[in-house]
Amino acid sequence: MPSSKNKSALQEKKSDSHSNLSAISAERIKSLRREKKDINELIQGVLKGNKTALSQAITLIESRSKRHTDDIKTVISSCLPHANKSLRIGITGVPGVGKSTFIEQLGLRLTHEGHKVAVLAVDPSSSVSRGSILGDKTRMEKLVQEPNAFIRPTASSESLGGVARKTRESILLCEAAGFDILLVETVGVGQSETTVHSMTDFFLLLKLAGAGDELQGIKRGIIEMADAIIINKSDGENIKPAKRAKVEFTNALHMYPAKQNGWSPKVKLASALNNVGIEKVWTMISKYATIVKSNGFFENKRAYQNQFWLTQTIEDSLKREFYQNETIKAEFPEVLKKIQSQQMSPFEAADYLLKKAKL
Template sequence: MVDKPKFNTALHEKDGVNQPESFSASSIANITKLRRKQPTATELVQGILNGNKTALSRAITLVESTNPSHLEKATNVINQCLPHANKSVRIGITGVPGVGKSTFIEAFGKHLTGTGRKVAVLAVDPSSSMSHGSILGDKTRMEELVKDENAYIRPSASGDTLGGVARKTREAIILCEACGFDTIIIETVGVGQSETAVHSMVDFFLLLKIAGAGDELQGIKRGIMEMADLIVINKADGDNIKKAKLAKTEFNRALHLFPAKNSGWQPKVTTCSAINHDGIADVWQIVSEYFEMAKGNHYFNAKRAEQNSYWLTETINEQLKSSFYTREGIAPLLEQYKKAVQNNELSPFAAAQFLLEKYFSK
């Protein structure tokens, strides 16, 4: 029997060359060794005080950690940094999605670093209520500012915090101030939730708006308008300039209907085009006028003292909540009573009362 000749087909695979190892075992060992060596609290603080952004990032990660074993070290870092903090101005910026917050903050930040200021941006990204994930894409959107030596951008996930402020943003401010940043910008999620949290940790509250999108009537409503120290109508360029000027007039009228602020400041309205950098200098001029007035009449320090008191009670509330859910024996009872509530065997209020009694009796 004669053997049939072998033909190569499109599916035939020739023996290839063995690929070399794509990694180095020694390099992996060195990286693993370095990762295991965590800096002490004193080393982190020393790096922060020397202006080391890597140390700052590691400290913020430590502070944001939900691991109970990290709490003592994080508290130690905060306490050592506290005497070097409180030497900055804190500006909160909010606005609905699509208003151009990231573009505005980059243009605003570049203007500030151009005048010699050091800017830290704490950008809070929304977390998914289903997967609990977050994109954290602000460094990508602010591609020019992120390369600036006098700027630092730290995106954080909002988690389940109302108002779009990360759980530990307040502590991150202290760390950034100790690192030498004299202007702290906090960008909120801006999804229509309560902005009380960010208002209670900043000196100046800036509200971004856009014209021609049915936004004027919503903006005239009470609430966030009463908290704003400045309303900036963004995207005032091209065919939108006329609409922006009209919106400015309408917002100015609305602001005069609200009660006077305790600071004595009359909120203002201005327009800008962040993409063209038009009007950015005017925004900083208005912010500077506010700080000059607030420091002159001592409202600036009084507000800081009031905020510290507020965050004392907020921290107590947070620690009590964390202690409840992590207390041994509470988790199985919670699941048991959840099922009873779902089956209408027990009211939510009675179940909560029982669980709290169990917690406080331990």
């Protein structure tokens, strides 16, 4: 229940009964106790792998209400020691590349093998595009019926920073609930690929052959992040161009500096719709996991990611505070004009604004 609603209910009661304050306090204490019990039940539910509890817990951490701050902390710190045991796979690609079908097939393959699979999404634009990503659950209608699958559509209209935090915390909850494989999907909006890359162990880029796709749609830097490129819809007339694209991408990937983890990114063909190539993709990911777990890179990368999220959160907060300062908001456009008309150097302007923010 959102706090504003709760608050107004309390206020109504207050004005109705003409302030029986002690009764209200008693009610509040009871409610707090009930909540505390509820939270503990919720946590137990998550730890037992109950999907309804997991769903409620994610809804809780997605809450922006201050009233939930303590509960959120309790849930996360209780789940944290049970987290971190999954393999986290990031999946990106332009709309139309067949991400949902691919994720469903991979998910089915994994649940049939006995894995518990959770599917999450990072999509800061979903409030605008209305369910462009995972929103339409029917797109994964087989996977959603699997008892060992958990699909969580995203419905946030927040900043990417906010979405990232909540996705990352949702990952922890899913892991605490025993999901051992996490598929984190993103549409390529803004910096969302970088975000998903920073919270996963393996990063998959889905592409289509031909159609000028090499030259558009995929943002700069994404190819370098990929641990594998899957050329999807490699079927029918597409097979020939897909094979050509595979050669081209393989050559292109060789131009990049080697990754630190001893893994050279692979290019694979797949037709998710026909369930072709999915098996090979999973074999590849398993091989990767074996390599990086044995050479220590897996642990190192997670430690690095933790530190990244720590500093990222700190620095985002420092910036937000600075740029939302009323003086800075008022002065910034003026200062920018002075820079562009060569009355001020960017450095001089920075010194000036930094001083202003401290007044």
